[in-house]
């Protein structure tokens with residue numbers, strides 16, 4: 400399971416939890432403007448916007464999980480098992496494989512409005528990166544500071560949803576996730592009034608009673624509700640430190656602790672949580688065992704270069720000793 404979200408303070412932030420039972424040796428990668436991006440069925444992008452995000456690099460190709468480009472457009476792929484359905488190539492359309500989708504979008508566009516238009520000609524084609532790295536069943540969130548989209552390639556074709564909550568988890572399809580929020584209209588940050596019974600005296604014996612009914616389990620539909628509630632009600636100061644801290648607290652509300660979600664003989668955990676300041680291009684992350692934030696700054700490399708800068712994750716716990 401995974402969760403991706405947006406948050407705006409003075410700057411805008413985009414990031415995600417990557418929840419999985421194993422790692423593909425993730426690394427933060429900066430792709431500069433002149434790194435040649437080959438596409439299997441579309442024209443190569445030889446010059447494009449630079450981007451920073453989480454990847455597995457295979458055969459010199461940055462396979463992005465989530466990223467932000469130098470214009471602040473951001474995108475993340477999240478698991479969408481049983482629902483993702485990729486298509487055969489269609490002549491006259493932009494035929495893009497799922498593993499190419501993030502660089503193809505972030506390489507060319509600045510805003511969600513531009514992306515929405517480009518998606519009218521898009522087919523997500525069933526072409527694997529390699530035999531070792533086959534197609535992943537994914538759906539995507541694409542965001543700028545103002546708005547978000549969810550893109551799902553399903554049996555019926557390509558679905559592009561406006562995403563008014565700027566948040567995505569996993570199954571079921573996005574229309575159902577949004578509809579399900581109707582069930583939580585009475586959940587509140589304020590203490591409840593007794594509407595349960597006119598005859599009973601009910602006491603607000605604890606803080607937080609307004610949110611009773613908010614799901615606490617780790618299923619993707621429950622995480623969607625919990626994370627939307629947290630994000631919608633989030634408050635922070637405007638400084639970088641306050642906003643980034645708040646962002647990781649939103650993701651922390653739906654993180655997965657080892658031992659709680661069984662997958663065969665393993666357990667899914669939050670392998671990393673990320674938060675990119677989409678205005679400055681600083682990509683912060685923490686990992687399951689390293690609670691300290693590590694940061695990679697898009698603008699600290701030569702963005703007119705043609706080779707990748709790759710930073711393997713710092714995964715060991717960093718303890719600051721105080722005495």
Ligand SMILES: C[C@H](CCC(=O)NCCS(=O)(=O)O)[C@H]1CC[C@H]2[C@@H]3[C@H](O)C[C@@H]4C[C@H](O)CC[C@]4(C)[C@H]3C[C@H](O)[C@]12C
Nearest residue numbers: 400401418455462464476477478498532533534535569
């Ligand atoms: C599995 C990951 C998503 C995590 C997630 O949503 N987990 C929830 C599982 S579930 O709903 O509860 O089943 C996705 C996100 C990005 C994916 C990776 C990226 O798409 C990049 C490449 C793409 C290649 O085709 C496959 C390997 C891969 C390296 C992908 C492996 C895997 O599918 C990743 C890591």
